[in-house]
Amino acid sequence: MKKKNKPSFFKKLVSTVHLWVGLVVxxxxxxxxxxxxxxxxxxxxxxxxxxxFYFAKDGSNTNALLPIKNLLESAKQHSEDKKIARIVLTKDLGKGGNVLFVTAGSRLERSFIGVNPYNGKVQNVIKPGRNLFTWMEEFHRKLIMGKIGKTIxxxxxIAYILIILTGIILWWPKNKNIxxxxxxxxxxASAKRLNWDFHAVGGIYSAPLLMLMCLTGITWSYPIFKSDDDIKFNTNSHKISxxxxxxxxxxxxxxxxxxxxxxxxxxxKKDYVNVSIGKDDFYYHPETSALLRDASYEKISINSQIKSWMKPLHTGSAFGFIGKLIxxxxxxxxVSLPITGFTIWFGKKKKKKPNTYKKAIA
Known part of the structure; x- marks a missing residue:
């Protein structure tokens, strides 16, 4: 019977790093x-x-949209004295969609107000911390722990990138049969073998996209790609005419x-109006409506262009609905890999544990 070749020091080191970094994070x-x-x-x-919040209850069959200023005034009545920071014109506006207003403040401090553009009535108000996806995004990016969570x-x-790389090394087969x-x-196969297969096979097929998600995710925690300089126009105008x-x-x-x-x-603090459409941004004078800067995708720096791709590549939206599904x-x-990996480790640890009962009666 052939003896199994002992793993090299390098393989042992890689295995140890893969295991303990995985257990920690x-x-x-x-x-x-x-x-x-x-x-x-x-x-x-x-x-x-x-x-x-998104769709009008009535009046959706008419093209008579009320002036946007009137809708803003309606939204202000439900903003709880907070400044309205953003207006969102959805792609469904004019086809039954509301105009959406977002108040100033951090992610969990904002209110979201949906106003019917046909009659000016506030149709729905999502109060701070009550929007599922806002809460989920705060958790995803900061674990609802502020700067500490963002660092974690x-x-x-970074740790998961190391886990993926060490996992690929451990997975790498010696021959075609393996x-x-x-x-x-x-x-x-048995449950134990199935768990191993889910971890090894699932891990290798998902590694490229998981690596991409981690690399793009880092850009939110660390300023790898700096945008253009801070936008300052010195218009000294803080109200829209x-x-x-x-x-x-x-x-x-x-x-x-x-x-x-x-x-x-x-x-x-902000003396301009900015309009964002996809990767394009435009900046206007609040009083004269003059275009202060055309920051459309083709006209920004390469650094900023790269940064504009980080979120679409992180979420899969860069590849459309099929990309998001994948x-x-x-x-x-x-999500399953740390679970199946822990199961493999725990099974090996249990197997190595000496049977003290048998030793006692021997």
Whole structure:
């Protein structure tokens, strides 16, 4: 009977790193990845969960949209004295969709107000901390622990990259026969073998996308790609004039759109109006409505262009609905890997534990 070759020092080191780093960050990664899986379909699920916020109850068959300034005044009455920071014109506006208003503040301090653009009535108000996806995003990015949580998730991303790399080294087959075993699941095997297959086979197939998710996720914790310099126009204008409201209406509000348009309003510190459409941004003078800066994708720096791709690549939205679905499935595999890995380790530890009862009666 042939003796099994003992693993090399390098393989032992890689195995130890893979095991203990996985045990330390495994639970955090399961929670972060599970919340990320839900966030993959935020755009599709949020209108279903909050239909009154997104869609008008009546008047959706008319093209008579009320002036955007009137809708803003209605929203202010339900903002609890908070400044309205953003106006969101959804792609469904003009086809039954509401105009959405977001108050200033950190993620869990914001209120979300849906106003019927046909009669000006506030249809739904989602109070701070009550929006499922806002709460989920805060958990996903910061574990609801502020800067400390942001640091933890950043470290978790880096640690998981190490886990993926060491996992690939441990998985790497010596010959073609082993390669066949490690690229397919043996469904009629024992529970122990099935668990190993789910971990090894699922891990290797999901590794490229999990690596991409971790690399892009790091950009939110650490400023790897710096955007252009802070935007300063020194207009000393902090209120929108009737002229600018008219421009916003003609250019964005009354026009059909294929994607959401977000209008950032000026405040005490911000002396411009910014309009975001996908990867394009435009900056306007609050009083004169003059275009201060065209920051559309083609005109920004390469650094900023790269950064603009980080979220779409992180969520899968860069590849459309099919891409998001694939990301969702891969994320579920990612959630399972620390669990199946722990099961493998615990089984080996239990097996190595000496049988003290047999020794006692020997």
């Amino acid at each position: 495994g639970l955090v990664f399961v929670l972060v990845a599970a919340s990320g899986a839900v966030l993959s379909f935020e755009d599709e699920l949020e209108p279903v969960i909050y239909p009154e 998730t950043g470290i978790c991303c 390669l066949k075993q490690r690229t397919k699941i043996k469904w009629d 009737a002229q600018t409201y008219e421009m916003l209406s003609q250019e964005y509000y009354l026009k059909a759109r294929n994607e959401n348009v977000t209008i950032g309003l000026p405040d005490k 990301y969702f499935l891969v994320t579920l595999i990612g």
